[in-house]
Amino acid sequence: MQNxxxxxxxxxxxxxxxxxxxxxxxKRWHGILSDRSFVQGLLQRPEPLVGFFFQERxxxxxxxxxxxxxxxxxxxxxxxxxxxxxxxxxxxxxxLGSCNxxxxxxxxxxxxxxxxxxxxxxxxxxxxxxxxxxxxxSSYGLxxxxxxxxxxxxxxxxxxxxxxxxxxxxxxxxxxxxxxxGAGAWKKSKEVCQCNGNLVKNKGVFAGGKxxxxxxxxxxxxxxxxxxxxxxxxxxxxxxxxxVIPEMCIGESSGGRLHYIMISEEGLHVWALEDYYDSNWSLxxxxxxEALEEENSRLLRNTRERVSQRVSVDSMPxxxxxxxxxxxxxxxxxxxxxLYCIETKKMKELCNVSELGRNCIxxxxxxxYSPSLAPLMx
Numbered sequence: 256m257q258n259x260x261x262x263x264x265x266x267x268x269x270x271x272x273x274x275x276x277x278x279x280x281x282k283r284w285h286g287i288l289s290d291r292s293f294v295q296g297l298l299q300r301p302e303p304l305v306g307f308f309f310q311e312r313x314x315x316x317x318x319x320x321x322x323x324x325x326x327x328x329x330x331x332x333x334x335x336x337x338x339x340x341x342x343x344x345x346x347x348x349x350x351l352g353s354c355n356x357x358x359x360x361x362x363x364x365x366x367x368x369x370x371x372x373x374x375x376x377x378x379x380x381x382x383x384x385x386x387x388x389x390x391x392x393s394s395y396g397l398x399x400x401x402x403x404x405x406x407x408x409x410x411x412x413x414x415x416x417x418x419x420x421x422x423x424x425x426x427x428x429x430x431x432x433x434x435x436x437g438a439g440a441w442k443k444s445k446e447v448c449q450c451n452g453n454l455v456k457n458k459g460v461f462a463g464g465k466x467x468x469x470x471x472x473x474x475x476x477x478x479x480x481x482x483x484x485x486x487x488x489x490x491x492x493x494x495x496x497x498x499v500i501p502e503m504c505i506g507e508s509s510g511g512r513l514h515y516i517m518i519s520e521e522g523l524h525v526w527a528l529e530d531y532y533d534s535n536w537s538l539x540x541x542x543x544x545e546a547l548e549e550e551n552s553r554l555l556r557n558t559r560e561r562v563s564q565r566v567s568v569d570s571m572p573x574x575x576x577x578x579x580x581x582x583x584x585x586x587x588x589x590x591x592x593x594l595y596c597i598e599t600k601k602m603k604e605l606c607n608v609s610e611l612g613r614n615c616i617x618x619x620x621x622x623x624y625s626p627s628l629a630p631l632m633x
Contacts, residue, residue, distance in 0.1 A: 262287050271302055271356075271626040275377060294628045298355075298401035301509040302625040304328045304580045308350045308358075314617040317391070319363040321347040324611050325624075328583055328594060343379040344372060350620055351395040354461045356627025359397040359410055361389040373397065373408060373434075373631065376624075380631040384410060384432050386441040396459020396466035398480045399629070406630055407435040409480050411466055413454065425451055429478060429485065448485040450476060456577075458622060462507035463531065469505050475515070477531060491515055491526040491536035499563050502572045506579025506623065514539075516576045516584060520563050523547060525579075525597055540597040551602040554593065561589070571616060580623035587616070 266274060266288060274297075278285045287293060309324040325340060341348055341360070348360035351371075358376060362369035369389050374381035389395075392414070399408040412430040429444040436442075452472030459466040467488075468476040473495075475488040494501055501519035508514060513528040515536065525540035544562060548555040561573040575587045584595040585605075592605045608615045 259287055263290075263293055266293070267296060271297070271377060271628060272305065274628070275626075288628070291630075294630065297628055302356065302627055304583055304623055304625050306624055307578055307585050308353070308620070308622040308624055309611055309615070310350055310620040311612045311614040312618050312620060313614055318365060319349050319391075320612070320614060321363050322612060323348075323350060326585070326592060326605055326611075328585070328623075340376045341374070343376075344374060344381055348372060350622050352397040352458050353622045353624050354397040354399040354408070355401050356625060356629050357397060357399045357408055357631070358622075358624070359395055361395075364391060371395075371410065371432075373410065375627070375629055375631055377626045378628055378630070382434070382631050384441075387412065387430065387432070394454045394459065394468055396461065396468065396478070398461050398466055400464065401627065401629060404435075407433070409433050411459065411478060411480065412441075413459075413468065413476070413478075415450075415453070424449070427476065427485070429483070431480070431483070444483045446478075446483045446485050448476065448478075448487070450474070450487060456504060456618075456621075458620065460505050460507050460513065462513040463511045463528075465513075465531065467505060467513055469503065475505060475513075486532070488528070488531065489534040491538070492517065492524070497521070498566070500565050500568060500572070502575045504576040504579055506584075509581050514579055516579050518562070518572075518574050518576055518586070520544070520559065523595075525584075542600060546600075547602070550600050554591070554602055554604055555588070577619070577621040578623050580625070585621060585623075 274288055278288045306325050306327040309326055311320040347363045349363055351359045351361055356375055358374050360372045371384040371389050372381050394413045396411045410432040414428050415425055418424045427448040427450050429446055430441055431444055432441045452470035452474055454468045455471050456469055459468050466478045466480060470476055473490045473493050477488050478485045497519045499520045501517050503517045506514045515526045517524045522543040526536040527539045529535040529537050544558040548558045565572050573589055576584055578585045582597050586593050590608050594603045594605050
């Protein structure tokens with residue numbers, strides 16, 4: 256075995272974060288780690304979650320907050336940082352989504368000429384998507400499947416409009432950008448989805464070859480990116496069942512399964528979607544509030560009493576699930592950011608919300624991130 260082959264074999268076993276540091280050791284290692292065939296091999300393995308992008312939003316103002324924090328997803332002691340991970344981009348951005356190492360962003364508002372960017376923070380490559388002008392009302396999703404292609408991705412833009420007949424009746428339309436089709440390759444899909452609910456938590460989750468968005472009507476919007484088909488998936492449990500208003504989020508696992516997470520007075524429940532077309536869910540994890548408190552007594556006190564205080568949508572939830580990936584749930588508990596592992600049922604305090612900014616409670620953008628060396632054609 257040649258020396259380069261030995262290096263490739265060793266490097267292929269190391270995490271992406273370690274490889275990024277090794278690229279700076281010498282020119283030879285940089286060449287090996289930049290080799291197209293080596294990168295393609297790395298893209299076939301699932302990369303672990305390393306953290307969450309966290310961006311505040313003003314509750315009422317039309318302007319965006321420019322600061323993006325990165326919260327490491329580690330169960331040991333850690334601190335968030337007002338990182339400069341996007342400093343290689345030409346301007347400040349709002350993070351819209353992440354998929355297998357690529358990140359979709361848009362210009363911060365106000366902006367005279369806003370645009371959408373897809374970038375890879377690991378190798379600092381980026382490309383500007385021509386042909387559309389982003390707005391704050393639309394929702395976006397990024398689809399990138401490295402097992403099919405190491406360079407091609409799609410961005411889906413979802414817009415909501417009212418029908419002419421009934422102001423209470425609305426529908427969703429879709430625009431799709433394909434990097435494979437070339438510059439300015441946005442096209443209007445013929446697909447329309449009747450949906451009276453609003454898309455909440457404003458991020459698309461790519462799982463099972465489909466993009467999903469959570470709505471506020473016990474439904475999840477699903478869009479098949481390849482076939483341009485949409486439908487509404489029923490949530491595993493109706494929110495009307497509860498006395499206290501529950502909080503939800505969706506996420507995915509490395510196996511490509513969509514997960515639905517709910518926190519209510521009955522505890523923490525996690526479901527995995529078994530069938531997209533029949534809305535068939537399986538309960539994969541459950542823990543009562545008392546069990547959570549017993550297992551994490553140093554961090555939780557009077558949990559049921561505090562969760563039960565939210566009887567109005569105008570009140571702030573005491574426990575709010577924000578993002579989920581690969582068995583790790585990021586949640587805000589009062590003024591603390593917690594990471595919960597469903598396998599061990601252990602909870603870890605990551606930081607105080609004050610470290611993330613003054614507006615971090617009001618519907619922040621929280622995006623899970625797993626790095627990759629996927630190249631982008633700029």
